[in-house]
Amino acid sequence: MTAEGTGLYVHVPFCLKKCSYCAFTSVKKPDDTSGMCSALHTEFIQRTRNRNIQFRTFYAGGGTPSLLPPEFWMRLIGAVKTPSMEEVTIETNPAVLDAVGYSALFLAGFNRISVGVQSFSDMNLKLLGRIHSADEARESLKLARKMGFRNISLDLMYGLPGQTSENQKKDIEEALLFMPQHISAYDLTLEPGTPMGDRGEKASENQCAEMYYRIHEMLTANGYIHYEVSSYALEDKYRSKHNSSYWDRTPYIGIGPSAHSFTGAGRSWNVSDIPEYESSVVQGNLPEEFSEELTDEDAAHEILALGFRNTNGVDLKELERFGFKLDLADLLNTGFVKKKGNLMIPNTGGMLFADYLALKAAELLEEVPRV
């Protein structure tokens, strides 16, 4: 794992309050976060000791990573930073940071900030269980830019229960006023075990599909590149390099409770229980809950499950590397995919049917003799 292009993900499992739709590992932020800070730092050292890893991306996610002190981030980024590092992102909640906070994160070494706006409607924010107002979100975006960030990503959600097309349009228009370098626009996903998931609250499938096309129309008309089912970049260079590494199967190391790692040949993830995580790290053990080596078929399935979600598409040469030599020509009849050299690239409609395309392709895999 000395390959260039490795990503580092840091999972911070703390929030001021958990949102109603969120299924990620997080708890209410304790008064003293020093135990977690030292565990994260220790795990980073455990996983990278004696290995010359050239990290290219760094991503602080959660949870609400900006709840940890800027000095912690400064120290960690200092330990990680190599000349190859291109993108250093942190997620923030508009309710958490003031001008000083943004400034401190910028000085700590972050060069990209992802602001969890979700919506510019107070009613929507309340419904989602967000702790900030629309005004705080507007203020937050302005502060981030003012305090030095030149690469800002804005999160929006659609497909909320009761959401009208008018309401979604307003959200998009207001997001465009800020012209962020990147917009992530997610269709609300109902996760079992979350309050919204258990209540089954969501717009109809038809409405969600319409909203997907609406945001595509409005953002691309304003110059954004729709490069992944839920991701838009103002220019190619503003594509999220870290997230892209998940989709193109670049290795990454994840530290923190429930964080996932990928070596290129195998995957593993950490325990999600926070005390168990901390004590495991303190005792000098890797806090892993599970690890697996991928079979060729697993790898091929991953390529398919990920490839049709973004405009890089599925690389047939890559499938062949795992023993599956096929042309997937049947997929061309769906009208969702175009072939470009070795690549099978989904169009806008195709990305909305990525799971369907993956399943169809996975079935085709079975029909070819292994090479």
Added chain:
Amino acid sequence: MRKNIRNFCIIAHIDHGKSTLADRLLQATGSVSDREFHNQMLDSMDIERERGITIKSTAVTMYCENKAGEKFQLNLIDTPGHVDFSYEVSRALASCEGALLVVDAAQGVEAQTLANLYKAMEQDLEIIPVVNKIDLPSADIYETLYEIDNELGLDPDGAILISAKTGQGIEELLEAIMERVPPPAGNPDAPLRARVFDSIFDPYRGVIAYFRVVDGVMRSDQDILLMAKGNEYRIEEIGHLGIKREKCKVLSNGDVGYIIAGIKSVSDVRSGETITAKLNPSEEILDGFALAKPVVFSSLFPISSEDYNDLALAMDKLKLNDASLIFEKVNSVGLGFGFRCGFLGLLHLEVVQERLEREFGMSLVLTAPTVLYRVSLTNGEVKYIDNPNLYPDPSRIELTEEPYIKASVIMPDKYIGPVTTLLLDRRGQNYSNTYVGARRVEIKVDMPLAEIVYDFYDKLKSVTQGYGSFDYEASDYQPGNLVKVDILVNHEKVDALSMLVHRNRANAWAKRACENLKEAIPRQQFKIPIQGTIGGAIIARTTISALRKDVTAKCYGGDITRKRKLLDKQKAGKKRMKMVGKVMIPQKAFLAVLKRD
């Protein structure tokens, strides 16, 4: 010695404790050691144990002493209780002189008990009423004795009160069996005649047939003749049926035992067959031999067509152990190669399906079960049609007739309204009802067999809250005004979904079938019209709307394993669907057409 043999069986409604009683008798007579003992000793198939039903008849020999110190040999013949296997039941009853009629003290007399009691009475068996579960707080012994007197017409003073669970009353019951069941009749000096009541297939030994010697003596070095089939065999082994098989040299009149004689398939030695000696054979075949006729037909297809050869092998193997199963190869436009099969009834169908899936690892599509129609053509020809797809063009049909049954339902009188409605809704005719006890009514009705092949039992159970019981016998063919309804999925006819339906109900039937299919078929990338047609005219339609999206929005945080597992799961799920044209149809949809609400 013959005078100290007792052959008996146990008649009981499902859940009234037949298997538990059998277990207790085995323990009380010391026929099974504590180490060997497990529940439901006599049910050997997984499916019997799991569902608490008996499918195959078997027998077990026990030894015991009466109070006077006399030694007795008790042969318990265990029989299926379900109407699908009533022929096997009657063959087993014919091998007994007595029957224990078990009634649950908390539930009272039930209808299946009654049907089997009548069969036992026809065979002149000594009936010992047994009131079981007297340890339950809800047991009402006096009411149960009253019902035994009034509804069954048996002497309540002769009833033995037991709890098969605790063992209470078991000694008394054994005493009653030895005292009251007559010793076997039959002539020890006459030529050998033995009645087969069931047989199983053992992969190492071939067929093992269970029988009762009626007259004469069977010796282990004899050559035998199966009188109905006409085949001869050399005996390899005979013996008693203990918990294990116990080899012996001689079995005489009254004995129950097994025979191994190089018989290849259970079809060669059907229940009711008469075994005699090749030298000095009997002149007279034992009465009551008949081939059980299939009454319900359905087609089985492998989910993926390349598994056809495996299915064919599995069917052949199953046939070795199930003489009632008949089948022939069919080819369906949508489903490829499969088998058209005949079954004794719906339970038999389920058992076959379950055994194919469980014992042979097959994934199957089963088409809607139908009955055997009799069609007279204009050219004078008469055809029996067991497959809607072979139904002749209406212009060539003079008359179509369908099989009828005489049905009997017994239930507490408060359910008479809903049961009557149900029976009339299922085209019941010649309706009559009579009180069979203080608060119990028996309804008799003639109805088409087709009306009970799907979900009738469930419906009856639900309208009587489980207190209604049902029995029937086949009667005759009666004219039916039938039409063939075809189902088109995405404009293509799916032959496996075609059904013959009474004309007056065709519209309602087609509408419901379309709606059920709409529920059962998952939405796909395109709109799927579903139409019901008669001879090309559309009489019902629904549309499955197109799927607008199929992607999970988020894929962050690096949890790719979850995405992959989802794909693996969907891929496995799709293997249980059948592609018909460009539409994926799940297994369950082929039966969904029959669902009534």
